[in-house]
Amino acid sequence: MQRRTIQTHPIQGQKPGTSGLRKKTRVFMGPHYLENFVQAIWLGVGGVKGKTLVLGGDGRYFNDRAAQVILRMAAAAGVAKVIVGQNALLSTPAASNLIRQRRADGGLILSASHNPGGPDADFGVKYNTANGGPAPEEITNRIYQQTQRMTSYDILEARDVDLSRLGAARLGDMVVEIVDPVADYASLMARLFDFDAIRALFADGFTMRFDAMHAVTGPYARAILEETLGAPPGSVVNATPSPDFGGGHPDPNPIWAKPLVDLVMGPDAPDFAAASDGDGDRNMILGRGIVVTPSDSLAVLAANAHLAPGYRKGLAGVARSMPTSRAVDRVAAARGLDLYETPTGWKFFGNLLDAGRVTLCGEESAGTGSDHVREKDGLWAVLLWLNILAETRASVAGMMAAHWREFGRNYYARHDYEALETATAEAMMDALHARLPDLPGQSFAGRRVEAADAFAYDDPVDGSRSEGQGLRIHFEGGARVVFRLSGTGTEGATLRVYLEEVVDDPARLDLPVDEVLAGVIAAAEALAGIAARTGREAPDVIT
Ligand code: G6P
Numbered sequence: 366m367q368r369r370t371i372q373t374h375p376i377q378g379q380k381p382g383t384s385g386l387r388k389k390t391r392v393f394m395g396p397h398y399l400e401n402f403v404q405a406i407w408l409g410v411g412g413v414k415g416k417t418l419v420l421g422g423d424g425r426y427f428n429d430r431a432a433q434v435i436l437r438m439a440a441a442a443g444v445a446k447v448i449v450g451q452n453a454l455l456s457t458p459a460a461s462n463l464i465r466q467r468r469a470d471g472g473l474i475l476s477a478s479h480n481p482g483g484p485d486a487d488f489g490v491k492y493n494t495a496n497g498g499p500a501p502e503e504i505t506n507r508i509y510q511q512t513q514r515m516t517s518y519d520i521l522e523a524r525d526v527d528l529s530r531l532g533a534a535r536l537g538d539m540v541v542e543i544v545d546p547v548a549d550y551a552s553l554m555a556r557l558f559d560f561d562a563i564r565a566l567f568a569d570g571f572t573m574r575f576d577a578m579h580a581v582t583g584p585y586a587r588a589i590l591e592e593t594l595g596a597p598p599g600s601v602v603n604a605t606p607s608p609d610f611g612g613g614h615p616d617p618n619p620i621w622a623k624p625l626v627d628l629v630m631g632p633d634a635p636d637f638a639a640a641s642d643g644d645g646d647r648n649m650i651l652g653r654g655i656v657v658t659p660s661d662s663l664a665v666l667a668a669n670a671h672l673a674p675g676y677r678k679g680l681a682g683v684a685r686s687m688p689t690s691r692a693v694d695r696v697a698a699a700r701g702l703d704l705y706e707t708p709t710g711w712k713f714f715g716n717l718l719d720a721g722r723v724t725l726c727g728e729e730s731a732g733t734g735s736d737h738v739r740e741k742d743g744l745w746a747v748l749l750w751l752n753i754l755a756e757t758r759a760s761v762a763g764m765m766a767a768h769w770r771e772f773g774r775n776y777y778a779r780h781d782y783e784a785l786e787t788a789t790a791e792a793m794m795d796a797l798h799a800r801l802p803d804l805p806g807q808s809f810a811g812r813r814v815e816a817a818d819a820f821a822y823d824d825p826v827d828g829s830r831s832e833g834q835g836l837r838i839h840f841e842g843g844a845r846v847v848f849r850l851s852g853t854g855t856e857g858a859t860l861r862v863y864l865e866e867v868v869d870d871p872a873r874l875d876l877p878v879d880e881v882l883a884g885v886i887a888a889a890e891a892l893a894g895i896a897a898r899t900g901r902e903a904p905d906v907i908t
């Protein structure tokens with residue numbers, strides 16, 4: 366086996382975004398593209414000689430090929446050992462757990478999360494650090510700098526490693542340990558949750574549907590929900606990971622998981638339903654007749670987590686991303702918990718979790734998690750919900766109604782305008798940004814602005830500052846609009862408009878969301894002139 370040095374040149378645009386580097390699959394498959402980026406990771410993290418890394422992905426198209434390239438480059442770079450999920454599969458939270466359990470120095474996750482997979486769809490590579498979490502900006506910036514001065518990379522000339530066989534293999538001097546992707550993760554879940562109580566719930570006839578969306582959580586959900594907890598066979602659907610996710614978007618929201626929404630709204634609704642995304646870190650929670658928004662789910666979990674053994678001693682604090690609704694803030698205020706507001710991106714929770722300042726965190730983008738790993742965790746959220754339902758024996762709709770009665774309701778929606786021309790979207794944001802100081806006191810569609818700012822975050826743990834994290838406009842009476850450009854798109858720009866209205870009146874807790882938000886939506890349009898500037902009459906996606 367020979368180690369070879371291949372000459373290359375910098376490739377433009379290899380800048381990691383909200384969650385690693387995401388590009389069209391064909392871009393990643395282009396000459397030197399993956400190799401340059403991986404070499405930049407090795408250099409950006411200060412070298413990987415003698416280190417132990419974890420490797421796995423969500424099984425999308427090119428996952429298997431990319432894993433073999435990364436293994437050969439790791440061997441050439443002197444990595445001591447790579448722990449790989451069987452067939453190069455690992456859900457993102459399971460990868461985070463493996464890095465932590467095995468005290469690895471870091472890991473590479475191959476995924477474009479909820480984006481579709483296939484030769485004409487998306488691919489991604491993300492580096493996670495020794496705490497199991499996504500690399501902080503300081504490191505992703507260094508990786509990016511390395512991509513801009515790339516001249517060569519090293520790779521071993523070798524045959525593919527057979528990743529279907531569990532156990533140890535060798536690649537040059539490097540050990541490749543192929544592990545069952547589910548086992549360690551399942552035992553972590555068994556430590557956090559009262560599996561006996563959940564088993565008893567199913568034994569009493571409780572029904573559920575988990576839609577794995579042809580993605581990586583299928584094997585995890587089958588093993589844990591059906592085989593371990595006794596959910597009726599067939600409770601887990603679309604459970605075999607496929608390279609193109611069955612041709613769909615593995616995105617657990619009311620658009621892409623519409624069959625699940627139709628099911629819970631129909632006559633055959635199960636007691637509980639849930640879905641996860643391509644790499645298993647997102648979640649969607651539904652019950653008979655109800656879809657729970659991610660922001661509400663975070664609030665309910667924060668209020669009830671103590672019912673699960675792993676959280677019995679209570680929460681150190683809670684955190685949410687800035688655009689996430691402030692429903693959890695009300696729980697924090699009522700329970701005397703510290704509340705942190707971070708920029709979008711799970712990586713911003715890492716320091717707070719490491720420092721023990723928060724136990725639970727979540728985002729409007731269908732992410733919820735805790736200090737058990739350093740990624741959001743879809744199945745974990747499902748199991749925490751199940752544990753809470755097993756303890757309370759309430760219905761999902763009943764839990765939500767009780768929660769809103771106690772804390773009030775933050776009606777919430779996100780409007781996305783996708784694939785806008787980047788210049789148009791940036792011009793719109795710049796124009797609004799420039800007007801922020803003048804907005805307080807002005808009215809838009811009958812709503813008076815109370816405060817307006819561009820969100821910047823000062824990390825209380827390491828003192829770093831992140832600017833330009835979205836524009837916040839607070840209206841009198843508690844409503845809020847946030848404007849932000851997505852950091853995860855692969856085509857043009859995506860404008861996200863986050864809309865929130867606060868209602869305490871007990872008679873107004875069960876109204877249609879669009880009806881309650883109509884006034885805030887009109888104010889957002891009057892403020893930003895989205896239709897005039899972009900030519901779009903309506904959002905592409907409402908979640
Ligand atoms: C990924 C990240 C999340 C983030 C989401 C939306 O899933 O892991 O932390 O909230 O993308 O990001 P975006 O920049 O597209 O709004």
Ligand code: ZN
Nearest residue numbers: 478479644646
């Ligand atoms: Zn994901």
